[in-house]
Each structure stands twice: as structure tokens, then as C-alpha cells.
Amino acid sequence: MNYLLRSYPPYSFKKGKELKGVSIDIVSMLFNKASLPYELKIVPLRRAFNMAKTQKYNCVFPVQRTQAREALFQWVSPTLITKTGFYTMEDSPHTIKTIDDVKKMEIGSYSGSAVVDYLEKLGYTIRLTSKEENNVHKLANKRIDVWAADTITSSYYAKKNNVKLKGQLVYLTTLRALACNLETPIEDIEKLQSVLKSMYADGSISKIQSQYH
Structure with a gap:
């Protein structure tokens, strides 16, 4: 097979x-x-x-x-089973307690993500990149405010790039x-x-x- x-x-x-x-x-x-x-x-x-x-x-x-x-x-x-949340830099001034809190923020994700479809249907505008890892660099350089990613992906790329992230809100579970x-x-x-x-x-x-x- x-x-x-x-x-x-x-x-x-x-x-x-x-x-x-x-x-x-x-x-x-x-x-x-x-x-x-x-x-x-x-x-x-x-x-x-x-x-x-x-x-x-x-x-x-x-x-x-x-x-x-x-x-x-x-x-x-x-x-x-994946859990998706919003991630910011550890020293970010933003506090996210509900999904409405990110509506006016610059949100990063990658092209083809189910996360993008979900958020766009709710009326959110997403800044897309072709590679998920790019969002770590965009966060660090303040080109986006928040990164929408699953818990495993965010942890993996944060460690790989030696970046400290803050997990703000888990809002979606995907099977x-x-x-x-x-x-x-x-x-x-x-x-x-x-x-x-x-x-x-x-x-x-x-x-x-x-x-x-």
C-alpha cells in the first residue's frame, strides 16, 4: 500500500x-x-x-x-487530533482572551491552511505566506501581530528558530x-x-x- x-x-x-x-x-x-x-x-x-x-x-x-x-x-x-491557537511573541503587549480580540490585528498563516478557510469565513483578513516557518520570522520582525497555527507546528518552529512565543488562545480542534x-x-x-x-x-x-x- x-x-x-x-x-x-x-x-x-x-x-x-x-x-x-x-x-x-x-x-x-x-x-x-x-x-x-x-x-x-x-x-x-x-x-x-x-x-x-x-x-x-x-x-x-x-x-x-x-x-x-x-x-x-x-x-x-x-x-x-490538532489544536489550533493564536501565538504572539513572548513580550507582545497584546492579550487575546476571545477570538474577537484578534479581529483588528495583523494575523499570519500559510496558503492552503484549513485555519485560513475557518477564519476567513468569520470575516477575518489573513496575511498569507507560502511556508509556515516564515510566520515565525514575521512575528519576530513585527510584520504581523499574531500567528494562527496548531500547537505542534508553533512549538516546533519556535524551538528551531530560538524564538520565545506566547500561546494566547486555543480556539479550534481539527480531526x-x-x-x-x-x-x-x-x-x-x-x-x-x-x-x-x-x-x-x-x-x-x-x-x-x-x-x-
Whole structure:
């Protein structure tokens, strides 16, 4: 089975010749515990979706499971639960207690983020960048007031760039799933779902995520 991801640190990235990241670690453990063969490939997101929809034994992860996508795939979920919040520099004068508090601030995020869709539907204007890491530099240089990012991503890039951030408000929880081609054997899907449940129960998922905080 081919397991398809886009390059998106800290969830999936190449370090030398090795694939690393939260998503990589979770899916590797999942398939190994289920005793199912797999191959990891990092490809552009649109291509990953098309391959998973049209080619047998292809899955894409992490994917937001929505009503529009429900009938297009077989699902193993939730493979990842992410919490998104607002982050400022540690010495920022801004205090954010409700989501309305950021409405007049310069908010940074990256193109293609589900966070952007959520905030724009609420009427917020977002300053976009092509790479998530750029938002750390924009915060440090006061080109934005606040960064909308998930807890793992913000912690990862803050440490990488030696920047001290202040977590102001967690306002959104998102469930991510493994989306597999419709011709994937149902017994494989059921086995993966059962193993995933056990990985939450024994703390494996939490342990993997903590390594990237």
C-alpha cells in the first residue's frame, strides 16, 4: 500500500535520505502493528488526493474528513487530533482572551491552511505566506501581530528558530484521517482502525506527538 503525504514539517519532511515527522511516525507504527506492507511517498497534495481517489492501494494522510469527501474514500480516523491557537511573541503587549480580540490585528498563516478557510469565513483578513516557518520570522520582525497555527507546528518552529512565543488562545480542534482508495480491502481498513484505537489507548499517539513539541 502506498502512503502519500505532502512535505509539511513537523508532520512530514525529509532529513537527508530519511523521512521524518509526526505523520510519518504515526502511520509507520500503525501499519507495522497491523502487519500490513506499505511504502511512504512525499508528493504534492493535489497529486496525492488524485492518486488516492483513482489508484488502488493508495492512501493520503493527514486529511480533514469532511462531508464533501466522505464518499470518495475509505477512512481510518482520527489519526491525528490538532489544536489550533493564536501565538504572539513572548513580550507582545497584546492579550487575546476571545477570538474577537484578534479581529483588528495583523494575523499570519500559510496558503492552503484549513485555519485560513475557518477564519476567513468569520470575516477575518489573513496575511498569507507560502511556508509556515516564515510566520515565525514575521512575528519576530513585527510584520504581523499574531500567528494562527496548531500547537505542534508553533512549538516546533519556535524551538528551531530560538524564538520565545506566547500561546494566547486555543480556539479550534481539527480531526485528521487516513483517506484510502475505495477499492482498499475492507478487512485492511478494519484492522488499521482497530490498531489505531489501541495506539490511543496505550499512549503511543501522545508519545509520538510529544517528541515534536
